[in-house]
Amino acid sequence: MPTETFEFQVEARQLLQLMIHSVYSNKDVFLRELVSNASDALDKLRLAALKDDTLDADVSDLHIEIETDGEARTLTVRDNGIGMSYDEVGRLIGTIANSGTAQFVKELREAQEAGGGADGLIGQFGVGFYSGFMVADEMTLVTRRAGEDRGTRWSSRGEGTYTLETVEDAPQGTSVTLHLKPADDEDKLQDYTSSWTVREIVKRYSDFITWPIRTVPKKGEDGTDAEPETLNSMKALWARSREEVSDDEYHELYKHISHDWREPLETIRLQAEGTFEYQALLFVPSHAPHDLYTQGYQRGVQLYVKRVFIMDDCEALLPSYLRFVKGVVDAADLSLNVSREILQQDRHILMMQRRLTKKLLSTVKDMRSAAPERYATFWREFGAVLKEGLVTDSDNRDALLAASSFASTHSADEPTTLKDYVERMKDGQEDVYYLTGESRESIENSPHMEAFRAKGIEVLLLTDAVDEVWVDVVGEFEGKRLRSVAKGEVDLGAEDGEKADDEREKQGEEYAALLGWMKERLADDVKEVRLSSRLTVSPACVVSDADDLTPALENMYRAMGQEVPKAQRILELNPGHVLVKGLNQAYKEREDHTELAGTAELLYGLAVLAEGGRPKEPGRFVKLVADHLERAL
Known part of the structure; x- marks a missing residue:
């Protein structure tokens, strides 16, 4: 050719x-x-x-x-x-x-x-x-x-x-x-x-x-071939004692395996003896690879049998949520001709997976107290993927929760564990509160947070896509329910409970007609309009029923090709806000409420925008805003 x-x-x-x-x-x-x-x-x-x-x-x-x-x-x-x-x-x-x-x-x-x-x-x-x-x-x-x-x-x-x-x-x-x-x-x-x-x-x-x-041997001065020189020791690091191997040698093995020129964040050795023997040398990277969340990401550690290389990416040795871990596992009692299909069912492989997983999770947990800076790096790079295990691995859920940390309103800098959150809960608080969103800033500015901020009640701020799923799957921690501040009704109590009940009853009577009328006007968008106990500053917010999917979760399922019915939301009004008071007064004074319909739509659109959503008809919403501004001027 x-x-x-x-x-x-x-x-x-x-x-x-x-x-x-x-x-x-x-x-x-x-x-x-x-x-x-x-x-x-x-x-x-x-x-x-x-x-x-x-x-x-x-x-x-x-x-x-x-x-x-x-x-x-x-x-x-x-x-x-x-x-x-x-x-x-x-x-x-x-x-x-x-x-x-x-x-x-x-x-x-x-x-x-x-x-x-x-x-x-x-x-x-x-x-x-x-x-x-x-x-x-x-x-x-x-x-x-x-x-x-x-x-x-x-x-x-x-x-x-x-x-x-x-x-x-x-x-x-x-x-x-x-x-x-x-x-x-x-x-x-x-x-x-x-x-x-x-x-x-x-x-x-x-x-x-x-x-x-x-x-390659070269000719000596006498014309004869010199002896070839072997330049490397060829000693498997995982088979040598800890005292024989330096950190630099471990780091070079990691770089060889991972094709990463950064040093690993953590090096973990494990040796099992008895009825089934194996050695493992695992590495936690210091930086998430660019394709960690892509479908074609090559995951798994290298598998050897009695020092004989078997495969590069043995997925059966670690669960998917630990796919970022690199390393070597050398087993003594597996067949050299083992296939990927056999590995999925092999009881020895399953035993190794359970032990390696527990070791890795305990290492992450210990890192938080022993090396907080390294733990902060780990959680920044791999926290989102580790939380996938809260959904898929019920056997290790407690260990995963113990290794996890979450941003919260308790501190702007230091994340918290669920255990620490529970220990700080106020007297009488029954639930662990959280709110999901795109960023910490957007969550902190959400109207759903107003009453919690006013009463100094801590809220977890969850910004990863997987957070929408695991909180529902886990459900509770140490008997405390995990509860979204944007779902269901909120009753944070009051210093004078009886007086507060009387006040709510009066407000209910005062706004009953307006609430019924708005529910009818907004029937295509909401299933209920009610007064809110979670708002202190904003005029309105939209919430989901306790058992409904959130809009973000609905979108996530649709992106995966799953059809889910769109759940109607609940519009809550702040009876103490001047806009809501004015609307109620105007409703009572006028027999024709046609002109007030735009204000009702505007309130709903503002509530949707406040939680990061988008009005159903942006052009109409902009016109409503312009009309109201014109009348105000």
Whole structure:
């Protein structure tokens, strides 16, 4: 097959230009990424050979080689792993189609504008291969997939095009050759043809990789081949004692597994002995990945069996709400030929999932008291996804609640636990009050909060989408009902209960006719109009019945394709507000109430706006406001 030339897509060209004119502070990243890719290829070949004994592949000496040539200024990273076919090279290397290029470019520019470091983005977006262009002005890849007869050569100078051709004599696996840029004192580019430089980078970043990373032997002065040198220790960190492993080594393993250049927030070791033995080394990231909430997010930890790599993303080992956790689990008693379907039902896997989940949740809970700053980071990055477990995992609900915290009116800075909220409850308070909304500011300004603020009653301020769901699923905490301040009737009591009852009765009689008339006028929108005990400043608000879905929850279900009937709301009026008093007086004095209909609609529209909603007919609402302003002037 002749050599073919292809063009990179527009965004890929932008990415390559960013790499060539790199703003990255640590250019050594390229070697670590190439070694990690080679290690993955060896893992995949060993697993393929275990599952298919007819695979025509040599697995007798799986390893990685690094070859340097000072005269030619080249550096080659070579493995004898799974390799790639012609089509795979075009799909995975040539087009950068699976690298999240647009998002990468966007976040890199944002990082530059903010003056922050960009080193963490390379691995996070899976574009590690292209980091070679930071130090090379041309890259060549030669690969042959295990079991195939012919190989493929890919080459590019990163200037908008790349070439593909079939080659007959390619060895099994993949080699990547970097034609290094000229030495530049101003750029302070390291000499990556130096064996000392290569040895130092491998030792620092890739020492834990379980495959040997070797130098290619060179001719000695006597003309004989020198012995290859293995640069890494190949010791699995999770199998070594805690005293043998430094924090830096743990952090490098995390970066290798997660493709994240930030250090982890928390490192967790677990070793189970007895009838079923396994070792686990788990990491909590310090930053949520950009695609954490997307459907295609690759979740799960790496699964090994007796140090043999089985799969990259074993979803069965952790529940979905812990999908951000990275790490390694090495089991002693599983089959090497285990499938994802078998894992879902395997009792040993289920045992591991239960224990790993409990360990992670207890770690988060302990972090709150032992390391509050780290806990604050964790909750900011992963609190919303952890709360998904309150809906889906009833077995661990108590542990999840103990690990969770929530913004509240008690403090503008410090979130609270439900336990602390209950301990602060006022005498006679029976419920834990909350309100959901888009932001803390919008909730605090909600008319539903007025009476609670006036009486100094604490309210939880819940701003994540999942909050709309879990409060209904959980229902109560330590016997205290979780109750929305925007649902049902509110009776916060009064200093003189009997006097307050008399006052409410008088108001009910005073406004009865107006309330009945407004209910009739607004019948398409509300099922009831009543006086409010939750308003102190605003003229009106809309509330839901205690068992109704909130508008936000209705919209959420509809967005998921579920049809739900639209629930009619309840309009509450503040009998102490001048606008409501004036409307009531006008209603009593006039026989024709037609002109008052617009004021009734206006009150309802203001109530809808106050809770963050939108009037049914914005144009008509604007006209009503303009007409009333005109009459007032």
